[in-house]
Amino acid sequence: xxxxxxxxxxxxxxxxxxxxxxxDAEDELLAVAGAVEIAYFLEAxxxxxxxxxxxxxxxxxxxxxxxxxxxRDVRRQCKYLVSIGACATAGGIQALRNWAAVxxxxxxxxxxxxxxxxxxxxxxxxxxxxxxxxxRGCPINKYQxxxxxxxxxxxxxxxxxxxxxxxxxxxxxxxxxxxxxxxxCLGPVTQAGCGAICPSYNRECxxxxxxxxxxxPTSLAAHYAEAGSDKMHLVRLLRNFNAHAPAFRxxxxxxxxxxxxxxxxxxx
Amino acid sequence: xxxxxxxxHAHAFLLPDQLDALIERLREQGYRTVGPRVVDGAIVxxxxxxxxxxxxxxxxxxDGGRYRLVRDEDAGAFDHVVGPDSLKRFVFPSCxxxxxxxxxxxxxxxxxxxxxxxxxxxxGVRGCDLQALAVTDRVFLEGPYVDPLYEARRxxxxxxAVNCRRAAATCFCHSMNTGxxxxxxxxxxxxxxxxxxVVESGSAAGDELIATAGWPAPDTARLEQARAQTAQLxxxxxxxxxxxxxxxxxxxxxxxxxxxxxxxxxxRLSHARWEDIGDRCLACSNCTMVxxxxxxxxxxxxxxxxxxxxxxxxxxxxxxxxxxxxxxxxTVRKSIAxxxxxxxxxxxxxxxxxxxxxxxxxxxxxxxxxxxxxxxTEEVAAIRD
Ligand code: SF4
Ligand code: SF4
Ligand code: SF4
Numbered sequence: 001x002x003x004x005x006x007x008x009x010x011x012x013x014x015x016x017x018x019x020x021x022x023x024d025a026e027d028e029l030l031a032v033a034g035a036v037e038i039a040y041f042l043e044a045x046x047x048x049x050x051x052x053x054x055x056x057x058x059x060x061x062x063x064x065x066x067x068x069x070x071x072r073d074v075r076r077q078c079k080y081l082v083s084i085g086a087c088a089t090a091g092g093i094q095a096l097r098n099w100a101a102v103x104x105x106x107x108x109x110x111x112x113x114x115x116x117x118x119x120x121x122x123x124x125x126x127x128x129x130x131x132x133x134x135x136r137g138c139p140i141n142k143y144q145x146x147x148x149x150x151x152x153x154x155x156x157x158x159x160x161x162x163x164x165x166x167x168x169x170x171x172x173x174x175x176x177x178x179x180x181x182x183x184x185c186l187g188p189v190t191q192a193g194c195g196a197i198c199p200s201y202n203r204e205c206x207x208x209x210x211x212x213x214x215x216x217p218t219s220l221a222a223h224y225a226e227a228g229s230d231k232m233h234l235v236r237l238l239r240n241f242n243a244h245a246p247a248f249r250x251x252x253x254x255x256x257x258x259x260x261x262x263x264x265x266x267x268x
Numbered sequence: 269x270x271x272x273x274x275x276x277h278a279h280a281f282l283l284p285d286q287l288d289a290l291i292e293r294l295r296e297q298g299y300r301t302v303g304p305r306v307v308d309g310a311i312v313x314x315x316x317x318x319x320x321x322x323x324x325x326x327x328x329x330x331d332g333g334r335y336r337l338v339r340d341e342d343a344g345a346f347d348h349v350v351g352p353d354s355l356k357r358f359v360f361p362s363c364x365x366x367x368x369x370x371x372x373x374x375x376x377x378x379x380x381x382x383x384x385x386x387x388x389x390x391x392g393v394r395g396c397d398l399q400a401l402a403v404t405d406r407v408f409l410e411g412p413y414v415d416p417l418y419e420a421r422r423x424x425x426x427x428x429a430v431n432c433r434r435a436a437a438t439c440f441c442h443s444m445n446t447g448x449x450x451x452x453x454x455x456x457x458x459x460x461x462x463x464x465x466v467v468e469s470g471s472a473a474g475d476e477l478i479a480t481a482g483w484p485a486p487d488t489a490r491l492e493q494a495r496a497q498t499a500q501l502x503x504x505x506x507x508x509x510x511x512x513x514x515x516x517x518x519x520x521x522x523x524x525x526x527x528x529x530x531x532x533x534x535x536r537l538s539h540a541r542w543e544d545i546g547d548r549c550l551a552c553s554n555c556t557m558v559x560x561x562x563x564x565x566x567x568x569x570x571x572x573x574x575x576x577x578x579x580x581x582x583x584x585x586x587x588x589x590x591x592x593x594x595x596x597x598x599t600v601r602k603s604i605a606x607x608x609x610x611x612x613x614x615x616x617x618x619x620x621x622x623x624x625x626x627x628x629x630x631x632x633x634x635x636x637x638x639x640x641x642x643x644x645t646e647e648v649a650a651i652r653d
Contacts, residue, residue: 167557
């Protein structure tokens, strides 16, 4: 075999939780380290190797002009570019600023607002450069990350399903909190990957993995509203870690404007 | 496992506290005993070791996208109906390893999964679910290919059925001819009376259990009462035209007109209602996961990082996902409407062509557990109009 593929991990605006998922994969980490050259991963080692890299993993969203330039440079250095986590794939929780006046936040939070240079929005990596694969989640699932690395090493498609959280929920035999308790759960519009953890602890899904393939959040929200959920509760549910993901963003705007309520569950 | 129908099976009468003796007998014979239990606000199948673990005094009220347990002092151990679980979980688990492959010294060793050999007795099975088992038997056992994992689990089952004396608003077994009486395919069938249980055997294994337990035969009055109460429920279901209010919520009582349904559905593939359903349906797959006859699975290879240890995993899949109809040119059924249409026309129409029976038993699970309450009986009625 030729030289080991060079892996680089880059951080943008994020909490580091997704990178930690890789460090958290203790059992697999040695195998990863054996299979790839960890060339650039500041969270794990201070020593770095210059690019180009075979695989670049990007955590975090773009929130500054500097980020905007840097992500282009990162893209140029990486053969495959993979964005991981809700920040990198949807703008993260910090994308809530996309509905607000950022200057006001800055003036409230920072003693010297004039030191702060930031964009008005938080945006996913794919809005700036071409991304080869997106791994969802807040944080990502370490098994999916290992699966992704394994698939890149073998040159095959990663086994990362795009169907709903409900599929995982039902497979594990959890009683549905939406149906049995009347709690507004985002599982039916959210992509699987977490293993339906929250419903198994009797809590609703908060949408950490972002919209599933062909989601229908307006129908779901209309149904919950009709069953008695407060409109603003539904808006906040949709505007969580994946607030800026187009399907959740547009549905939350519709619900907020009142356009999504109505008789979607009634027979005409 | 249940044998074909034989005449003159044994009958018995159990006092209420003798349910424990039944469970005990099954356990002595080596069965893992499973039955209905209250878990997280619903009645699901879990291990049961004592009769007092059964949901005495609970009924379930069900409607589209809505399920609530209600305390009812008059309710017996089996006055609830079906929950999100079904026998499917026990004959066709949601995830199963079918093969292992290990690379050692440059060559692969393939090891098929061992056949499961745990005998399971399920208590509280309803007529609709016995029919569902007949459907999955047809699929997994009676076609040109026999599924060895299904077969091994199925042969090791002992089924204690219950003749329903109460139905939920979502039940429509009467329309599908599958209930509310347990029609056959059970080892024992219970009818719950105020002062005990009439037990009817449906197999040699059931006969033997009754004989060795030494339970007395029921008197004619009790036998008659057992038959009458389920017959009365069935008559009420056939006369349905209203709503019930069990827990403060209104729930339309379902029926399904199956007259000419095969040609009706397959002849109206362009009906506007399909698109209307597509606007409401989430393509979340809950209906297919809870349906006791939906049998689709996907088989995937799961490997370790080095690619030296691989397991072949089979898990429940759904025709509501994009990947289900993915072929080399892409997803064939692109719209949600087309996926719902595929599901419903298969269930109620093309299943007859494929398997010589309906794919629907009238259990109502897909109605209750659909997060937005899409109701196939209502959709069929709209397409019929
Ligand atoms: S609890 Fe949520 S994720 Fe689970 S089946 Fe219900 S709606 Fe789907
Ligand atoms: S289609 Fe619905 S009612 Fe029919 S068997 Fe399946 S879950 Fe039950
Ligand atoms: S019919 Fe209901 S349960 Fe089935 S996929 Fe559509 S929304 Fe989900």
